[in-house]
Amino acid sequence: MRIVAEHLSYTYNEGSPFAVRALDDVSLTIEEGEFYGILGHTGSGKSTFVQHLNGLIRVPSSLKKRKKKPKKGQPVPPETVLNVGEFDLTKRDTNFRALRKKVGMVFQYPEYQLFAETVKEDVAFGLKNFAEKGEKPSEEEIGRAVRDALQIVGLDYGEVAEKSPFDLSGGQKRRAAIAGVIVTKPEILVLDEPAAGLDPLGKREIMELLHTLHREWCKTVVIVSHDMDEISENCTRCAVFAEGKVVYDLPPKELFQKGEELTALGLDIPLTAKLVLALKERGITVDCDFTTEDFIQKVLALKGGGA
Amino acid sequence: MKDVAFGQYYPVESFVHKLDPRLKLLFLIAYIVAIFVATNFYGLAVCAFVLILAVAFSRVPVLKVLRAIRGVLFLVLFTAVLNVLFHTGETVYWQYGILCISKEGILFSVFFVIRLVLLVVCSSLLTYTTTPVSLTDGIESLLTPLKWIRFPVHELALIMSIALRFIPILSDETGRIMNAQKARGADFETGGLIKKIRAVVPILIPLLLSAFRRADELGEAMDARCYMGSKNRTKYKKLTFGWRDAIGFLLGAAMVTGVVLLRVYLTGVV
Structure with missing residues (x-):
């Protein structure tokens, strides 16, 4: 499923003194199979954008019965397009339930959404909700799906399935919560700051988990983050949001070439990009793709074939 | 992110917004007293005039202020109908058993409706123009x-x-x-x-x-942070009376006096 957004704008509390323009004429295409990163400060509109992808925030035109006719003499605003696969999210009669089954969404601190008595029940929540009417999945099917989901996120079914989700450790809770989203095998998986609040090891484990999911389970993965290292190490392409607009839409290798421009926008750059810049100032050019491994390789090569 | 505006606070800068919350609270109490002291339409007219003045100087859109009535609309209409039907008077237009519609009854119910509307509008004007935080500050101080x-x-x-x-x-x-x-x-x-x-x-x-x-x-x-309650605490925002509050106080005092005088000298209009 391909995600296409054109001229997408969104204002919170429209028409009141609290109005905040969160998205301003955003156009973005995410191809099937990408590991896509969305970068930006708090309040840059990145979370607002991803919540559009499964219809949690609706395109205004999809809520109105009749389209507003533009006044005469005024320029006609460009038409908003928002397609996720075959779903047209600007239409009123879009099947949002079917859409949400295809587009899984993991919110920030997903462990705070756990609620059921056992981990198994919690993970099965989405599975039961998305089941078609009259086709209730059997206990056996549910059990199998939950087992698979827990296994891929790295939890042991036998150990945790009958436990209360509140008795798990922090990292386990997050994994269980992610299992609760991916259990329906969504084609697109969107994660908002999946590694927030974890220690470096936990972060790496979560990113590894996402790669596993990307390989085996969800065709497209979109992560929202402000951690540059996370993006530079993992993504195939990424967009930078600033004040509701998309400023860059490039592969990380090209994006972090623009180290100085990003710093000017008030954004951090990955450690490797900082080192490349520092070396450049001293007249040493390192041409790497900004992953730690590649950077070390290239520097060692410059030093003379690896010491 | 999408911060639901709590309560009804309407964030603009205005004369009324800048008033001391204590004064606004006292003014509301005085206003409620005045409304119930007023026993004739002249007294209510004074109260209504003061409220219109306050709304005008608060820069809160009139429609927004009137929307506050929506919540009590049913109550207002219900009491109005009851008053019309059960209040007996001299000039009777229609009668059926104990139900009757009279001139006095209609006047009385109009009077009652105005009273309720003024009451609701005035108290919601307080919440439109005062943040919850300064309201609690004011209550604490009072x-x-x-x-x-x-x-x-x-x-x-x-x-x-x-x-x-x-x-x-x-x-x-x-x-x-x-x-x-x-x-x-x-x-x-x-x-x-x-x-x-x-x-x-x-x-x-x-x-x-x-x-x-x-x-x-x-x-x-x-x-x-070793929070110990009220002992020896200083305030970040000190409440002080200013010239605006003096004007507000004078207006409130004038209104109450006017209503009392109208009651004493113009009895029996309603």
Whole structure:
């Protein structure tokens, strides 16, 4: 499923003194199979954008019965397009339930959404909700799906399935919560700051988990983050949001070439990009793709074939 | 992010917004007294005039102010109808058993409706123009005399402001949890009563947990800063009376005097 957004704008509390323009004429295409990163400060509109992808925030035109006719003499605003696969999210009669089954969404601190008595029940929540009417999945099917989901996120079914989700450790809770989203095998998986609040090891484990999911389970993965290292190490392409607009839409290798421009926008750059810049100032050019491994390789090569 | 505007505070700069919250509270009390002291239309006219003045100087849109009436509309209409039907008078237009429509009855019910509307509009104007925080500050300051009888005024005000502060946080949190469960296919809109109640569980449990967690964190944070309650605490925002408050006070005093005089010298108009 391909995600296409054109001229997408969104204002919170429209028409009141609290109005905040969160998205301003955003156009973005995410191809099937990408590991896509969305970068930006708090309040840059990145979370607002991803919540559009499964219809949690609706395109205004999809809520109105009749389209507003533009006044005469005024320029006609460009038409908003928002397609996720075959779903047209600007239409009123879009099947949002079917859409949400295809587009899984993991919110920030997903462990705070756990609620059921056992981990198994919690993970099965989405599975039961998305089941078609009259086709209730059997206990056996549910059990199998939950087992698979827990296994891929790295939890042991036998150990945790009958436990209360509140008795798990922090990292386990997050994994269980992610299992609760991916259990329906969504084609697109969107994660908002999946590694927030974890220690470096936990972060790496979560990113590894996402790669596993990307390989085996969800065709497209979109992560929202402000951690540059996370993006530079993992993504195939990424967009930078600033004040509701998309400023860059490039592969990380090209994006972090623009180290100085990003710093000017008030954004951090990955450690490797900082080192490349520092070396450049001293007249040493390192041409790497900004992953730690590649950077070390290239520097060692410059030093003379690896010491 | 999408901060639900708590209560009704309408954020503009105006004469009324800048008034001391204590004055506004006292003014509201005086206003309520004045409305009930007024026994004729002249007295009410004075009150209405003062309120129109206040609304004009508050820069809150008139429509927004009038919307406050919507909540009590049913009550107002209900009492009006009852008053018309059961209030007997000399000039009777229509009668059936104990029900009758008379000139006096109609006048009385119009009088009553105006009273209620003024009451509601005035109290909502207070919340439109005063943030909850400064309102609790004002209440704390006005209740200070109760400290003499060892009433924990400061603690009461603190409880009020924490409760008020938590409303937008918890409402945000509710939105977030609802979205998370909706993304997992939860459906809060369709189905019968039982189904709807069951659908609330996945929101309620995480919400309760989060409220307890936040309460714990806040308690610990206060403890870590050696919070000891009211003793020897200074205020970040000191309430001071200014020229605006003097004008407000004079207006309020003039209104109450006027209403009282009108009552004494013009009895029996209604």
